[in-house]
Amino acid sequence: MKKKLIAMLVCIGLVASLFAGCKSSSDGGQSGNTEPTKGASQDAAEPTDEAQGETPAIALDGTWPEEHVKIAVECFDTTDEGFLALQSYLDYLTDYYNISFIYSESIASAEDELSFIDSSAAAGCKALIAYYNVTKEEAVKACIENGMYYWSADAGLAEAFKDNEYYLGGYSFLKAGDDSSHNGDYLGGYQMGYSLANQGAKHILYCNGGVSLGIQMFIDRQQGFFDGVAAAQAEGSTAVFDQKADVIGGWPGTDAFAAAQTAALDKDYDAIGVSFSAAVWFQPIATVGKTGQIKLATIGGVTDTFYDAFQTGQMACAVYDCEEVVFGNSIVTILNAVTGNIDIARDNGVPAAIYVNRWTVADADSFTAIYNYHDEGKYFVTAEDMTQCFPAFNPEASYQTVYDLYSALDLETALAKIK
Amino acid sequence: MSRKITKISKNIIFSLAIPAVTYVFFRVLCEATGHPGFGVGSDLQTIIYTSVYSGLIALAMFLNLTSGRLDFSIGSTLVLATILGGNIAKELRCSGIVFLLITLAIGALIGLVSGLVYVILGLPPMVVSLGLAMIYEAIGFIFNKAKGVKLIGKSDLLIYARAPENIILIIIVLAILVFLMEYTRFGYNRNALVSGQKIAVDVGINEKKNAVLCYVLAGAMLGIAGCVYLSKYGMMTPETGLSSSSYFMSAFLPIFIAGAIGRYSSAPIAVFIGAVTQAFLTSGFARMGMSNSAQAIVNNIIVLAFLIYSSNSYIFLEQRMFKEKLEAAKAARMKRQAK
Numbered sequence: 001m002k003k004k005l006i007a008m009l010v011c012i013g014l015v016a017s018l019f020a021g022c023k024s025s026s027d028g029g030q031s032g033n034t035e036p037t038k039g040a041s042q043d044a045a046e047p048t049d050e051a052q053g054e055t056p057a058i059a060l061d062g063t064w065p066e067e068h069v070k071i072a073v074e075c076f077d078t079t080d081e082g083f084l085a086l087q088s089y090l091d092y093l094t095d096y097y098n099i100s101f102i103y104s105e106s107i108a109s110a111e112d113e114l115s116f117i118d119s120s121a122a123a124g125c126k127a128l129i130a131y132y133n134v135t136k137e138e139a140v141k142a143c144i145e146n147g148m149y150y151w152s153a154d155a156g157l158a159e160a161f162k163d164n165e166y167y168l169g170g171y172s173f174l175k176a177g178d179d180s181s182h183n184g185d186y187l188g189g190y191q192m193g194y195s196l197a198n199q200g201a202k203h204i205l206y207c208n209g210g211v212s213l214g215i216q217m218f219i220d221r222q223q224g225f226f227d228g229v230a231a232a233q234a235e236g237s238t239a240v241f242d243q244k245a246d247v248i249g250g251w252p253g254t255d256a257f258a259a260a261q262t263a264a265l266d267k268d269y270d271a272i273g274v275s276f277s278a279a280v281w282f283q284p285i286a287t288v289g290k291t292g293q294i295k296l297a298t299i300g301g302v303t304d305t306f307y308d309a310f311q312t313g314q315m316a317c318a319v320y321d322c323e324e325v326v327f328g329n330s331i332v333t334i335l336n337a338v339t340g341n342i343d344i345a346r347d348n349g350v351p352a353a354i355y356v357n358r359w360t361v362a363d364a365d366s367f368t369a370i371y372n373y374h375d376e377g378k379y380f381v382t383a384e385d386m387t388q389c390f391p392a393f394n395p396e397a398s399y400q401t402v403y404d405l406y407s408a409l410d411l412e413t414a415l416a417k418i419k
Numbered sequence: 420m421s422r423k424i425t426k427i428s429k430n431i432i433f434s435l436a437i438p439a440v441t442y443v444f445f446r447v448l449c450e451a452t453g454h455p456g457f458g459v460g461s462d463l464q465t466i467i468y469t470s471v472y473s474g475l476i477a478l479a480m481f482l483n484l485t486s487g488r489l490d491f492s493i494g495s496t497l498v499l500a501t502i503l504g505g506n507i508a509k510e511l512r513c514s515g516i517v518f519l520l521i522t523l524a525i526g527a528l529i530g531l532v533s534g535l536v537y538v539i540l541g542l543p544p545m546v547v548s549l550g551l552a553m554i555y556e557a558i559g560f561i562f563n564k565a566k567g568v569k570l571i572g573k574s575d576l577l578i579y580a581r582a583p584e585n586i587i588l589i590i591i592v593l594a595i596l597v598f599l600m601e602y603t604r605f606g607y608n609r610n611a612l613v614s615g616q617k618i619a620v621d622v623g624i625n626e627k628k629n630a631v632l633c634y635v636l637a638g639a640m641l642g643i644a645g646c647v648y649l650s651k652y653g654m655m656t657p658e659t660g661l662s663s664s665s666y667f668m669s670a671f672l673p674i675f676i677a678g679a680i681g682r683y684s685s686a687p688i689a690v691f692i693g694a695v696t697q698a699f700l701t702s703g704f705a706r707m708g709m710s711n712s713a714q715a716i717v718n719n720i721i722v723l724a725f726l727i728y729s730s731n732s733y734i735f736l737e738q739r740m741f742k743e744k745l746e747a748a749k750a751a752r753m754k755r756q757a758k
Contacts, residue, residue, distance in 0.1 A: 077659075078560065078565070078659050078660075079560065079565050079567070079656045079657050079658070079659060084564075084565055084566075105659060105660050106659045106660040106662065108660055108662070112660075212710050212711040212712040213711075213712070244708075245708070249710060249711045250711045252651075252652050253648070253665065253666065254669065254711075255469045255472075255473055255669055255697065255698060255701040256701050256704065256705060256711055256714050256715075257711075258465055258468060258469055258472075258651065258701075259462075259465050259466075259469065259698075259701045259702040259704070259705035259706075260705045261465075262461050262462060262464065262465035262705075263456070263462065263465075263705050263706055265461065266456060266460070266461050266462070279569075279571065279653075279654055280652055280654070282571045282572070282653055282654075283571050283572070283577065283650075283651065283652050283653030283654070284651065284652065286571075286572060286574070286653075287580065287581065287651075288461065304569075305569065305654075308571070308572065
């Protein structure tokens with residue numbers, strides 16, 4: 001009897017689920033009825049004369065684009081503060097646009113990356129934001145094979161895929177026409193080194209992270225740092241820096257790093273450039289009683305990790321890739337591509353290279369202002385700002401509109417916006 | 420009596436020989452190559468810190484590894500216990516000792532879960548620990564919105580990275596472990612299980628209970644190691660994608676050194692001596708400015724050498740035994756011939 005009752009309840013459940021997708025006829029047959037009325041179809045296909053040439057009033061309430069857009073985001077470390085900040089910004093955008101995101105785990109290998117791309121395609125993703133790329137061209141090829149758009153920060157891939165419309169390009173730290181083959185990591189390292197040497201440092205140490213492991217990102221940052229210090233020295237800085245003796249590698253958690261860090265703190269360094277989070281130096285510096293005597297520079301976000309350090313003068317400089325400026329343009333580019341406006345997504349048929357500014361925050365006031373602005377839930381590029389880049393909202397939108405919106409936001413403009 | 424004194428002296432000398440030789444070697448080498456400062460001042464502080472931190476992880480690993488249970492969740496247990504314990508201590512604004520006790524208790528609790536899951540599921544320990552490592556990593560990641568724990572500047576809490584606090588800590592830990600291993604039923608049972616599991620179980624030792632206790636102890640060690648780490652760096656970020664497994668890589672050399680000198684001292688002390696030796700090695704290499712990759716190569720060669728020695732040390736024992744038997748046989752034959 002009991003079994004029969006359970007079976008009956010299961011049957012009722014199954015039958016109910018069959019009708020779950022149907023709505024009553026009072027909803028105008030939008031979902032249940034597959035044959036729309038003649039009048040309705042005419043309304044949709046033939047706009048009235050008054051409406052022609054005018055922007056349709058589209059609400060920014062998460063209903064545009066009409067078809068939901070899923071976007072995959074690949075990252076190298078899900079706990080990275082920069083990535084978490086980007087994630088927070090992307091989640092904010094989901095309240096205003098009909099989009100959602102699938103985030104990767106920490107990608108550690110080529111296999112992980114290609115598997116993530118395949119599974120994202122299977123989940124219905126229309127595009128991939130490559131916050132990280134292990135396999136370079138292979139990742140782009142995998143996206144193309146799966147019919148996904150690819151947005152990347154890696155300028156080196158543009159030449160190989162310039163004719164493929166699935167390759168959207170990305171941002172660039174170089175203005176159009178700038179003659180440089182250096183990438184963002186090099187430039188970040190350069191700014192760190194230049195800034196430290198230029199701020200009166202006497203003896204500089206560089207903490208290079210994964211250079212000895214052959215990780216390209218760290219190699220580029222190191223080279224940039226070396227060149228940045230050299231450039232400042234050429235301009236008159238008296239900072240002492242030896243590219244062999246004044247460099248240590250590795251990360252916390254290893255005995256080798258702890259030993260190298262202690263050996264370094266025994267010396268007379270008064271400035272340290274760190275190619276990853278400088279926060280790993282705060283406590284060791286405090287332990288040896290050198291708080292305030294050593295200035296730190298890092299590539300990192302405007303986050304609460306560095307808030308106190310800036311207030312106490314421990315931080316000399318944070319090279320900051322503002323998430324909504326540097327990576328936020330990916331959403332504009334991708335949404336234009338998936339809504340059929342590929343001419344806006346790409347620059348005259350070639351992959352986009354939207355110039356963005358990397359902010360070198362070198363004083364506590366600027367840091368605090370940016371920190372507080374984000375803390376209040378405000379962004380330098382809001383969901384509303386982005387609408388000017390979409391023809392659905394602004395018929396005049398073009399690639400140049402996107403370029404102008406993002407390239408204009410340097411540190412000074414951002415600080416002015418706050419005031 | 421004098422025989423006993425001779426034995427103790429021999430044990431002390433053989434136990435301390437490896438770290439002593441390593442220290443002297445690097446002291447001379449660093450001075451000779453113009454890299455002074457090895458093993459003194461702040462370098463000595465780092466050596467002590469590294470010995471305590473790596474020693475605690477090695478002890479946690481040793482408790483299970485010698486019974487054939489390779490625990491992949493060691494790193495994730497350490498990270499999770501530290502993140503939870505650190506944040507609780509921060510909220511409660513408690514003292515350094517309470518912070519240690521909280522983290523230790525959380526570590527032990529995580530160890531208890533690991534042990535229970537292992538004995539209940541009955542799956543190979545590597546499989547169980549891999550699954551648990553992923554779960555612990557995920558909890559650590561979700562907790563506190565992936566921010567981990569930050570106690571930078573809280574000097575009243577972060578007291579375990581410097582001497583004498585860390586020395587006192589490791590002495591207490593070693594004393595408790597030696598007592599548990601050498602003078603309690605748990606220790607006898609564990610040693611019996613390590614020597615011969617089937618026989619030990621056949622004579623009535625409860626293997627499952629012993630395994631769970633080992634996991635609990637290991638978890639407690641990892642909680643303490645987390646406190647030491649946090650005292651050094653002031654922060655810890657969560658790990659994902661099994662990246663926490665890198666935490667136990669530094670535990671192998673101390674365990675293999677312990678395998679080589681284990682017969683001259685109690686196992687926990689041997690493991691800690693191994694950790695001290697490893698700290699001398701890394702500090703010496705750092706003083707001489709050796710790159711990380713070169714250090715990794717040398718370290719792994721040393722690990723391999725100790726592994727080869729530990730795996731083949733019975734050959735020396737066999738040879739000595741054969742030699743003694745041969746001499747005894749020869750003596751007996753001489754005696755017979757003389758008659």
